[in-house]
Amino acid sequence: MKKNKDVFVVKHGDDWATRTAGNQRVTQIFDTQKEAIDFGRQQAIRNNSELTIQNRHGQFREKNSYGNDPKDIKG
Numbered sequence: 574m575k576k577n578k579d580v581f582v583v584k585h586g587d588d589w590a591t592r593t594a595g596n597q598r599v600t601q602i603f604d605t606q607k608e609a610i611d612f613g614r615q616q617a618i619r620n621n622s623e624l625t626i627q628n629r630h631g632q633f634r635e636k637n638s639y640g641n642d643p644k645d646i647k648g
Contacts, residue, residue: 579623580616582609584631591616614639 579594589609590599593616600616603609610626614637617624621640628634 578620579625580613580620582606582613582624582626584627584629593620594622 580600581592581594583590583592583599585599585602588602588604589606590602591609591613592599601609601612603612606626606629610624613624613626617637617639622638624637624639625633626635626637
């Protein structure tokens, strides 16, 4: 069975990019964070994985699961 790869939205110079876990190179570069989030969300849904979003200071601000969530919390 293929392991699902988490998707990260990261600051990339003056732009934003998506990167999948385990890859050194970014998947795609975007002008805005919103564009990167929209693209990353679609990747995470396809991969049944998690989307982790970085803020402009390099800290991770949000994490969304689009796959098999191990937590038993509804909502």
